[in-house]
Amino acid sequence: MVLFYRKSTTLNLKASRLVQLHLLETGMLRNDILCSLSSFLSCCRQDFSSITDVKVCFRERLRSGLINIKKDDAVALFHSMIRSNPLPTLIDFSRLFSGIAKTKQYDLVLDLCKQMELNGIAHNNYTLNIMINCFCKSCKTCFAYSVLGKVMKLGFSPDTTTFNTLINGLCLEGKVSEAVGLVNKMVENGCQADTVTFGSIVNGICKSGDTSLALDFLRKMEESNVKADVVTYSTVIDSLCRDGCMDDAVKLLNEMERKGIKSSVVTFNSLVGGFCKAGKWDEGAKILKDMIGRKIIPNVVTFNVLIDVCVKEGKLEKAKEFYEEMIMRGVSPNTITYNSLVDGFCMQNRLGEANKMLDLMVGNNCSPDLVTFNSLLKGYCKGKKVDDAMKLFREFPEKGLVANEVTYSILVQGFCQFGKVEIAEELFREMVSCGVVPDAMTYGILLDGLCENGKLEKALEIFKDLEESKMDLDVIMYTIMIEGMCKSGEVDDAWTLFCNLPLKGVKANVKTYTVMIWGLCKKGLLSEANMLLRKMEEDGIAPNDCTYNTLVRAYLRDGGDLATSAKLIEEMKSYGFSADASTVKMVMDMLSDGRLEKGFLDMLS
DNA sequence: CTAGGGTTAG
Structure with missing residues (x-):
């Protein structure tokens, strides 16, 4: 290959390309390495080549694929194109921009588009579509609309792709009804809505969490002359898997295949993930086998799903096995x-071991990102090493990382758990002043931390502001406040808030009821707490093991009402729950100082 | 040369 390059006649370049293809097909060389190599050789050649050869150089690059092109490389390639004479065609620029867009560097694409314009090269419909896509993917549909304006002003006609890109952008931003409105506009403009149009909308509906509406839409699509394809089916199948409706997901898979639409690796990734997340490991393994049987090759996402499920279940050894297996399978x-x-x-x-994994990651050419470091921060905080966490956090700028709301949440939570609530508050202020917008979860963590550290007044103040703000407060936030009030001994206030939840349009869940039951018990109002247990059942909320254990411990405490605790334990066991560690410890302590009889312990098991 | 589906953190 090097020899062919050295004498770079057209024939030799063709020969070199054949060698490259051979290397790729036989798997002797990875594509990214090959790209770098051919780019290097091309650059060497530039030293003694004519301007025509430079043109061949970037054409060669654009054709040989820009997979995973890095920023510096892309910028250099762009500049070599701008400098070449005659100028490259807009098709060449489109190839470059779309290659960069595939690596999700949308800002870079938009920046280069601007530079192209400044160099006197005018856009066409294609490059403008790429710009619209970049704005849409960055959730800036308003700018995408202004590019649409430019399309019209320049005398181009927006085509189906232009509209589909915008419709998808709106769906990504959660503006599904606006997207549907744009479908009408699209038809008015003489463009046909197609499978992609409806696929985007079905996806938007799924992302909004309304799987049954998405199914209705899919049916309507089928009835009209727009046929749904594997992408649209996979979208809905994925939503069903997320909802845990695995039977329906499999049913839809079969329906799709019956219609002659072949499932893909994406379809199966959703199903494998769905079964494993539902704890149905056997079914997960079965579907994985089914997938391989259908000659659908598991890819990186398949393994990522499997590894992540194992990690979440605490099965780290199994996760490492999957890691080994993926490497073995190439x-x-x-x-x-x-x-x-x-x-x-x-x-x-x-x-x-986490840090060792980080080294392995870097060694295998995978750049750690904000998610990686946020996990490490969480690890340090969990291990009570808040100082190490802080040290790592302060290294973010030199690593080129910009902390987000997750980063601050982890630190705020870490310092609150460590009892250093002032530092947590300081970090929260720093977050706001850095322009990071706290969301409901960030506030939840702060409020919980304040309550935990005896700062109920401060928490109430913030909570009042939040209630008056536009932020959507969910049941989790109210539960945190109810728990905080109970912890601070303000059980009456907690009860008032609890009773007012329906007025605020918030539905208490099992955690809310359990926290309130705990508060009532804490105040010694055991029969009221017991009544609340019955009330929650009436309200259609099933008590869980935590609810029962809370009540059982309350009745046991101070040598209290042993008969009622025994009755509650029996009831708890009949639902398949068992005494937790705290309850068992309490019983053991009571046995050892004689407040309980031996028989009680037998009842627990 | 452009458009729709799957994987990670609080």
Whole structure:
């Protein structure tokens, strides 16, 4: 290959390309390495080549694929194109822009588009569509609309792709009804809505969480002359898997196949993930086998799903086995793979191994990102090493990382749990002044931390502001406040808030009821707490093991009402729950100082 | 040369 390059006649370049293809097909060289190599050789050639050869150089690059092109490389390529004479065609620029867009560097694409214009090269419909797509993917549909304006002003006609891109952008932003409105506009403009149009909308509906509406839409699509394809089916199948409706998901898969639409690796990834997340490991393994049987090759996402499920279940050894298997099968791990593994070690307080995994990650050319470092911060906080966490956090700028609301949440939570609530508050202020917008979860963590550290007044103040703001407060936030009030001994206020939840349009869940039951018990109002247990059942909320254990311990405490606790334990066992560690410890303590008789322990098991 | 589906963190 090097020899062919050295004497770069057209024939030799063709020969070199054949060698490259051979290397790729035989798997002797990875595509990204090959790209770098041919780019290097091309550059060497430039030293003694004419301007025509420079043109061949970038054409060659654009054709040989820009897979995973890095920023510096892309910028250099762009500049070599701008400098060449005659100028490259807009098709060449489109190829470059779309290659960069595939790596999700949308800002870079938009920046280069601007530079292209400044160099006197005018857009066409294609490059403008790419710009619209970049704005849409960055959730800036308003700017995408202004590009649409430019399309019209320049005398181009927006085509189906232009509208589909915008419709998808609106759906990504959650503006599904606006997207549907644009479908009408599209038809008015003489463009046909197609499978992609409806696919985007079905996806938008799924993302809004309304799977049954998405199913209705799919049916309507089928009735009209727009046939749904594997992408649209997979979208709905994925939603069903997320909802845990695995039977319906499999039914839809079969229906799709009956219609002659072949499932893909994406379809199966959703199903494998769905079964494993539902704890149905056997079914997960079965579907994985089914997938391989259908000659659908598991890819990096398949393994990432499997690894992540194992990590979440605490099955780190099994996760590592899948990691080994993916490498054995020639599937390259990516940043997400390592992020799951790093997170797994952090969650189990195995920080040394987490850092070793980080080294392995870097060694395998996967760049750690904000998610990686956020996991490490969480690990340090969990391991009570808040100082190490802070040190790592302060290294973010030099690593080129910009902390987000997750980063601050982890730190705020860490410092609150460590009893250093002032530092947590300081961090919260820093977050706001850095322009990071706290969301409901960030506030929840702060309020919980304040309550936990005896700062109920402060928490109430913030909570009042939040209630008056536009932020959507959910049941979790109210539960945190009810718990905070109970912890601070303000059980009456907690009860008032609890009773007012329906007025605020918030539905209490099992955690809310359990927290309120705990508060009532704390105040010694045991029969009221017991009544609340009955009330929650009436309200259609099933008590869980935590609810029962809370009440059982309350009745046991102070040598209290042993008969009622025994009755509650029997009831709890009949629902398949058992005494938790705290309850068992309490019983053991009471046995040892004689407040309980031996028989009580037998009842627990 | 452009458009729709799957994986990670609080």
